[in-house]
Amino acid sequence: MRIGLLTEGGYPYAVGESGLWCDRLVRGLAPHEFDLYALSRDARQEAGGRLPLPPNVRSVHTAPLWTAGDAGRTRGQGRGLGYGRGQERGHGYAHGRGYGRRERRLFEEAFRDLAEGVCADDALRPGAVQEIPERFAAGLYGLADLARAHGGLTAALRSETAVRVLESACRAPGARRSVAAATVPDQLAFTEQLERALRPLSLDWYGEEEGPDGAGGLGLADLCHAASAGAAALPGLLAKRFFGTPLLVTEYGVQLRAHYLAAAGAPLATPVRALLAAFHGRLAGEVYRQAALLTPGNAHARRWQERCGADRARLRTVHPGMDAERFAEVGENEESGDPATLSWIGRVEPAKDLVALLHAFAEVRRQQPDARLRIIAAPVREPGAAAYLAHCRGLAEQLFPDEAAGAHAVGENPVSFEELGGPEAPTLEEAYAAGAVVVSSSVVEGFPVGLVEAMFCARATVSTDVGAVVEVIGGTGLVVPPRNPKALADACLALLRDPGRRHRLGAAARARALELFTVEQNLAAFRGIYLELLSRSPVRRRTTSGVPFAHPAESHVPGSWADQPVTAAACQGDPDV
Structure with a gap:
């Protein structure tokens, strides 16, 4: 297909x-x-x-x-x-020159529906909960039909007409209180953003x-x-x-x-x-x-x-598919990694809350003096990442003044800041192999890719309860509340002091990751979904792919046959049922 x-x-x-x-x-x-x-x-x-x-x-x-x-x-x-x-098609037209009177009227009607759908507050109009989204949709598709028939919408969306319609929608009864105070500069700023967001229509x-x-x-x-x-x-x-x-x-x-x-x-x-x-x-x-x-x-x-x-x-959950093969050697070597080393690996940004991690490690260090923390960061690309990294380095020097690397160093620095791809951690696999426990201290997280990589490497993990972390870990690691250095420290100490528990959790984590988060399971899921969705949609054209059976036989049946339940009455008289 x-x-x-x-x-x-x-x-x-x-x-x-x-x-x-x-x-x-x-x-x-x-x-x-x-x-x-x-x-x-x-x-x-x-x-x-x-x-x-x-x-x-x-x-x-x-x-x-x-x-x-x-x-x-x-x-x-x-x-x-x-x-x-x-x-x-139709790019660069001028409103009032590219559109005639009828097109301008159609634009105004469609944009009014969209603007009122945006500005309306569902809580202030409980009787119109379904009507408001439908009005927004009518405006959206009205603009799409106009763009398809008469050209792009760029100038129209930035026109005085659009601002006037938006102003009226902001002032209308039932509008959101937060938009009622919008000034003309606010409306101009919004229509500029809106024009960019709606460019796919044109x-x-x-x-x-x-x-x-x-x-x-x-x-x-x-x-x-x-x-x-x-x-x-x-x-x-x-x-x-x-x-x-x-x-x-x-x-x-x-x-x-x-x-x-x-x-x-x-x-x-x-x-x-x-x-x-x-x-x-x-x-x-x-x-x-x-x-x-x-x-x-x-x-x-x-x-x-x-x-x-x-x-x-x-809704059907399909977990991301990740390459497990690259981590196979590390995952199968249970003895790798320094048993006293904690590892943090990822992008340096405030959402990762390295400040809380450093405070937690200070407590770990007080109770286990041989503990080390390796912060292995991806190369800095995001704006502000370098400043945040510098702030974290300064905090580490304050928390470990007698051991910090510098003119008055008296021993090995317990916290190291390294760059992924550098001499200390040339590959991602070697970064995970370096320590016994992988730590995640994020306060905001979607799908925790780094934790899945650690699981492929059979590493015990300590992570904060944000985003999809609990769903991914599934009992194979320790989870603590975010922004709680004491809880983070206690969990890290529990694993550093118990090698047997570390190995059991690591093995369970690897088995879970191989079952749920591989490329193979992801592809199998989408392969079936593609065929299922196509079987619900009758073929509208002759296939040009040259691939035999590119369309399943069911796809030639009109209607969404796959959604219809099979009843006993429907099966009466069928010798094969």
Whole structure:
């Protein structure tokens, strides 16, 4: 079958876990063909180049969300043949010149529905709980229909008309109190952000014809698979609306939560943050309602989806698949690692709460003087990471003044700050092999990739109870409350003093990780899901893949036969039942 894989800020450009799981999916499901539709977040991402793509990737289409003005253009790239498809259809039109009177009226009506859906407070209008999301959806699809028929929305969304409609929605009875105080500058700031978020509505990705280089539109896809419920899923919503293409949404990190956190730290006025939060909440809710199936990566993401209106019957947890083979040698060597060493491995950022870890280790050191702590950090890339790392180094010198490395050092420093890839920890596997216990002190966490890697390495772990940690650990490690150095220290001491318990927990952790978190289990789950969803959607075109049985026989049956229960009455007279 042919899959339209939809990403935002990830594959095929990102090299972290957000890109690797998509790469493993595409390579692992080689009998299927993939068209990649990528929304890029910044110029640096595209300049860094793409990951090498396997031959079952037919085409790559990229659209930037970071450019200013009307520069949001679509590029399609075939199998190494250079850019194929053209620019965004209708880009750069001027409102009032590109739109006639009828189009301006249609825009105003659609944008009013969307703006009132964003501004309305469900708590103030309890009788319209269903009506408000439906109005938002009507506005969203009205804008999409307008863009498809008459061109891009850039100028219209930044026009005086849009600001006037938004101002009216903010002042309307039943509007959120947090947006009622929005000023004209606030409304301008929000419409600028909104225009970027809605650029997928104006792209030229929604065709049904295949070009000579293999590139084609989403109308050719048998299934759309979105890697998040944010802007990446918008093309999937439109493919469902225009062509009836089923939409599958996978979230290993909750995109809505990421938007909330980003808005909280952005230099925006309170009404702008409230408007952005409301928009992304409504968008996520519409994606969850329209998706044929949602595959959260953990219970933490699943709870977010349920709170945003997702139907439990269409939720199926699929844990991320990770490469276990690279950690096999370390995991099978139970005697590796210094029995007095704690290891922390990851990205340096405030959410990891290294400050609490250092205070906890001070208590560990008082009770077990031979204990050591190795902080092995990934190379610094994020803004502010270097300053936070410097702060942690300074704190370590304060907590261990007589032992800190420097002019007055009297012994080996009990805390070492190392960089992954450096001489002390040249590979990730060697970083995990160095210590007996792996510690995670995070205060915010989604799916804890580092803990799964430690489990593959048969390491006992001490971690804080955040995100999906308890679900991942499942009783094979010690879990303590976040921001509690005393509890963290007690748990670390318990494992450092009990080698037998460490080995038992490590072995159990490795067995659990191999059962639940491998690439193989992830691919098996999606292989079955793809066939299941396709079997519910009758074939709309003749397959061009040349692969026999690319479409299961059930897919030729009209209607969602797979959702119909088999009753005793239906089976009467059937000799095979």
